[in-house]
Structure formats: structure tokens, C-alpha cells
Amino acid sequence: MTEPGAPRTTADVAIVGSGFAGSLTALALRSIGRSVVLLERGSHPRFAIGESTTPLTNLLLEQLCDRYGLERVRALSKWGTWQATQPRIAAGLKRGFSFFHHEPGRSFRDDEDHRLQLLVGASPHDAIADTHWYRPDVDHFLVREAAQAGAEYLDQVELTAMHSHAGCALLQGRRDGAPLRVEARFVVDASGSGGFLPRVLGFDERPLQWLPRTQAIFTHFDGVERWDRTVGAGSAVAPPPFPVDDAALHHVFPGGWIWVLRFNNAITSAGAALTTPVASAIGIEAEGGWDRLLAGLPSVAQQFRRAHATRPFVHAPTLAFRAAHVVGPTWALLPSAAGFIDPLLSSGFPLTLLGILRLVRLLESDRWEGAGFARGLADYAAHTTRELDATEQLVAALYASMADFEQFKRLTLLYFAAASFSETARRLGNESAARGFLLCDDPVFGPEARACAAAAVANPRGAARQALLARIDRTIQAFDVAGLGDRRRRDWYPALAEDLLAAAPKLGASYAEMQQLLERCGFAPPPASP
Numbered sequence: 001m002t003e004p005g006a007p008r009t010t011a012d013v014a015i016v017g018s019g020f021a022g023s024l025t026a027l028a029l030r031s032i033g034r035s036v037v038l039l040e041r042g043s044h045p046r047f048a049i050g051e052s053t054t055p056l057t058n059l060l061l062e063q064l065c066d067r068y069g070l071e072r073v074r075a076l077s078k079w080g081t082w083q084a085t086q087p088r089i090a091a092g093l094k095r096g097f098s099f100f101h102h103e104p105g106r107s108f109r110d111d112e113d114h115r116l117q118l119l120v121g122a123s124p125h126d127a128i129a130d131t132h133w134y135r136p137d138v139d140h141f142l143v144r145e146a147a148q149a150g151a152e153y154l155d156q157v158e159l160t161a162m163h164s165h166a167g168c169a170l171l172q173g174r175r176d177g178a179p180l181r182v183e184a185r186f187v188v189d190a191s192g193s194g195g196f197l198p199r200v201l202g203f204d205e206r207p208l209q210w211l212p213r214t215q216a217i218f219t220h221f222d223g224v225e226r227w228d229r230t231v232g233a234g235s236a237v238a239p240p241p242f243p244v245d246d247a248a249l250h251h252v253f254p255g256g257w258i259w260v261l262r263f264n265n266a267i268t269s270a271g272a273a274l275t276t277p278v279a280s281a282i283g284i285e286a287e288g289g290w291d292r293l294l295a296g297l298p299s300v301a302q303q304f305r306r307a308h309a310t311r312p313f314v315h316a317p318t319l320a321f322r323a324a325h326v327v328g329p330t331w332a333l334l335p336s337a338a339g340f341i342d343p344l345l346s347s348g349f350p351l352t353l354l355g356i357l358r359l360v361r362l363l364e365s366d367r368w369e370g371a372g373f374a375r376g377l378a379d380y381a382a383h384t385t386r387e388l389d390a391t392e393q394l395v396a397a398l399y400a401s402m403a404d405f406e407q408f409k410r411l412t413l414l415y416f417a418a419a420s421f422s423e424t425a426r427r428l429g430n431e432s433a434a435r436g437f438l439l440c441d442d443p444v445f446g447p448e449a450r451a452c453a454a455a456a457v458a459n460p461r462g463a464a465r466q467a468l469l470a471r472i473d474r475t476i477q478a479f480d481v482a483g484l485g486d487r488r489r490r491d492w493y494p495a496l497a498e499d500l501l502a503a504a505p506k507l508g509a510s511y512a513e514m515q516q517l518l519e520r521c522g523f524a525p526p527p528a529s530p
Ligand SMILES: Cc1cc2nc3c(=O)[nH]c(=O)nc-3n(C[C@H](O)[C@H](O)[C@H](O)COP(=O)(O)OP(=O)(O)OC[C@H]3O[C@@H](n4cnc5c(N)ncnc54)[C@H](O)[C@@H]3O)c2cc1C
Pocket: 016, 017, 018, 019, 020, 021, 022, 039, 040, 041, 042, 048, 049, 050, 051, 052, 053, 157, 159, 190, 191, 192, 193, 194, 195, 196, 216, 218, 271, 334, 336, 337, 340, 342, 343, 346, 347, 348, 349, 350, 352
């Protein structure tokens, strides 16, 4: 099995893949004294996709950093501290989520009721805002931190096999043309869509249950105009709750959507996720596919009229995937290796961070064998599977509603209700109320959200559609901490302290506790400099 004389590396944990997830896992494990070898097939800096964070992502990052003493990394959890401490790591300012709906072939034009918009604020001002991660910089920073913390980092490795033997895992491959052999008590697959363990252990993909087949095309651009300059911001009545471009900007149309994420280094990340029929009709994979897509979306084409791709387009013929297995006796896939659904709800980072928190906590125990450890691993796998299922089902409902933007918006509010409720519960120290990503394990919200998603996928019309909208409203009500049920806001939802204060009882908190929370989080804007 092993080439005689091959150099051997041993560690408590071998981590395959040094994206943000692999490096963060390495950092957390190092802080509890585990020896770690971090194995990367490429080298840093390198392009990576998956850039947009959310309040829940950043809270989970803070929790991970607090638990494992990662102070320098913690600064990346907010725009303000990031800019103050790591200004050389490129990032984008994300104040919220901006959605605009387009009818193919027609220029974008909305009315005072914002029929074609949804703006959801994530933060009340820039200092505590979320960010887009310029992954070449962020991942390079994190891998350097991991190496500095004592993880043995080996890049340019080509791993070809893994065998389990006597409670240990043996990884085999090559590096610099020479055989490589790594022995570890546990292997974490952080290879993302690289699918290391599914490939070497030969397991099938788990079929998607709800989502249609989707494809993606994406790259980085320069020269992308701001959307608010392209079409004009706000209205005669009021400005939008945040600058719509300092956000994850979504252009939604039947059968797909485009993301636009601006960084502070003049680069903009943009790409499209499309159902296969739409992708095929455009010929998205062929030369000129992106231009043909924009030709059908005149206002988006206007936004990109001076844009140039700064690197080649990537075409992903299959965007979503699920692995058939998540754990084995000596190994686990991080959530990002166990599946990916869609960029639509920026779900990749929070799902992965939830997984890292759970897995590293399990690896804090001294016994990595026996029934207790096996149960822990099985729990980790079950959580990961349920959360990916919930994400897939909601995203499938959103794809089914892309031609009916009112329904799309209402379903999206299910996501925002669950995410803001979970975030606030966790910030209040009431983690047990934040039952799984998208509240999928909440006995009320979970089944109701699934029923709403199932109804949307069934393409309801007339009374059935009205009943679905009403059911979504009812589902959200008890969990709404962000004024999402207030129709008078006409789908512009700023991040307001008064909404959180009014919602305190829904979280079992007092008004005073909520006030303290808002103070702790810096919700009030910092004083203007003299
Ligand atoms: C088009 C698209 C857009 C997305 N947008 C968002 C978003 O806006 N927000 C969000 O939260 N999530 C998003 N995601 C999801 C996000 O990309 C992932 O959650 C995230 O990148 C996972 O990070 P990771 O470190 O696990 O994996 P990756 O970033 O994929 O890193 C994996 C690393 O493993 C290495 N590797 C792979 N195979 C091997 C091997 N055999 N041996 C050694 N090394 C290996 C790779 O070289 C790479 O460095 C998006 C995903 C896609 C596809």
C-alpha cells in the first residue's frame, strides 16, 4: 500500500484543503493543543469563490474566535475592525441584501411600492457592517495564521488514497514528485466541492430532492458601475435604507439570478446561477455566454457596459451537490464538503462555521473512539444533513418563484426571519432558541417553513397562492425581530433598534436586556470625528 521509504508525517488531525474552512479548523484545533497537518493541492494566494458574509456568519466567526482565542481573525467579523486592523486584506462593505427583479428583454423600472425590489438591512451603520471576503487575500491570511499557530502546512500535494487502520487514517499521495504519507488519528475533509473523501472512498452523490439542476458562470471584473448610478437610487419619497451597492446585490429573473459584490480594491465579483434549461438556451458555457445572458437583461447590461473580466470565466456545469456520507469512524466532511446548494442566501459560510464549531468541540474530548464519540459524529452528520436539506428546500422554492417576485420576496423573508431571530438569540446567550440553520429544528418554524417551501415548489395559483403568502406571514410572525411583517415598509427593511426592542419578548428577553445587547453590539452609530 505504501511506497517503502516514503517520508511520513504524523498528526492528531489531518485537514485536507486550506480554504477558509480548513485553516479556521486548523487554528481552532491548534488552540486546544492538537497537532495538525494542513494539506493543500494548490498554493496561496489563489482565486476562490464564496465571498459574501451575513450577520449570522460573522457572529459564528466571533464565537469561534472567542472560544479558541483567535483575536486577529476576530477583527474580520466587522467592517470597522477589519479596516482598522487589517486594511491590506481586501474586502467589500456589506450593509444588507438588495434584490431587483427583471423581466427578460425589458429595462428595469420600479414604482413607489417597490414591486420589483427587496432591500433588507443587516446593520445600522458601516462600523458593525458585514463584509465580502476577497478570498485570495483572506484565505492566504488564514493559512499563514494557521501555520504560525503551529499547523504543519503542506501545499502542492496530490492525495490519491486514504486507508483506515487500527483507529488511524493513512493518507497517501505525492508532493514535489516524491511520495507522501500522512498518518492521523482523524481526517477532516475541508476540500469543498473538491470532494476529496467522496472520491478516494468512492461514495456516490446524494441526489438533490427539491432543487432543479443549476449551473453557474462567474469571475472577477473591474469597471462595474454602481447599480444606484445605473438606474438611480431611491425615490422621490425616501432614500433606500442603505446604499444598495454596499450590499450583496441580486438581479433576479425567471430561471436564474446574478450576484454583484463590490470589493474595496476596484474588483467586483459577479456571476450567475441558472437553471439548466435557461443556461442551455443561452449557451452559457460557450465563449460569449455572459454577454448573451446580459443581452437579455438590458439594465444589467448597462451596469456592466464598461466592465472587463480580470480573469477567465469559470463555468460550473453542476452547481449544487450533496455527498452521500458525512462521517466515518476516523473522518468527517465539513458542511462545505458535504454539500453546496446555491449562493442565493449566502448560506455556505454559516453552514460551514456551524459545522466547524460542532466538530472541533467534539475533538476537544480526549477519547476519539467508542460509543460516545461515534454518537457525537452521528449527531454532527445529522445536523449537517438537516441543515443542508432545509437550505435546499428553501432555495428550491425560491427558484420556483423567480417568475413571481411577490412570492419570491415573501419566501425570502422566511430566511431573514430565521437568520435574524437566530442571531439575536445567540447574541442574548440563548443559543438553545436558535434551533439549527434556518431554524430547521424549531418545532414550529421548521415544519411550517418546509410546508411553505413545498407549497411554492408546487407552483400555486389563485387562492392557493394567496393561502401560501398568508401562511408565510403567519410562520414569520412569532420569530420576526426585524419588522418583516410590516407591509407599510414596502419591502425596504432597515436594521432598526426599535424592532429589536419591540421583539424582546419573542426571545424571552426583557427590554433592558435587549438595550444592553444593542449597546454591546455598537448598534448606535459611533460619534462623528471632530
Ligand atoms: C458560485 C458560488 C458562490 C458562492 N457564494 C457564497 C457566498 O456569497 N456566501 C457564502 O457564504 N457562501 C458562498 N458559496 C459557498 C462557499 O464558496 C463555500 O461555503 C466556501 O468556499 C467553503 O470554503 P471551504 O474552505 O470549505 O472550501 P473552498 O473554498 O472550496 O476551499 C477548498 C480548498 O481545498 C483544496 N482542495 C480541494 N481538493 C483537494 C484535495 N484533493 N487535496 C488537497 N486540497 C484540496 C482547494 O484547492 C481549496 O484550496 C458560494 C459557492 C459557489 C460555488
